Amino acid sequence: MYCALFGHNYVMSKHVTHHIKEYTCTHCGEQATTNSRGRLEVMTPKLKEINDALASVHEKKIAKSKNKINLQAAS
Numbered sequence: 536m537y538c539a540l541f542g543h544n545y546v547m548s549k550h551v552t553h554h555i556k557e558y559t560c561t562h563c564g565e566q567a568t569t570n571s572r573g574r575l576e577v578m579t580p581k582l583k584e585i586n587d588a589l590a591s592v593h594e595k596k597i598a599k600s601k602n603k604i605n606l607q608a609a610s
């Protein structure tokens with residue numbers, strides 16, 4: 536009801552990548568995500584799937600770069 540009148544109050548709930556983040560409305564709990572064009576879009580199971588895939592790729596990248604830094608520090 537509140538959201539219908541005033542719009543959703545989205546707060547970031549998950550950092551997927553540098554460009555893609557998930558948001559949850561503090562009033563009604565509706566989820567949204569930034570899509571590939573950087574626009575906010577209501578969360579769908581398909582988008583959730585894409586984000587989960589992106590997040591795992593992103594985490595692997597971060598883990599790789601961390602290993603690199605550790606190796607450089609060690610040598």
Ligand SMILES: [Zn+2]
Nearest residue numbers: 538543560563
């Ligand atoms: Zn809402």
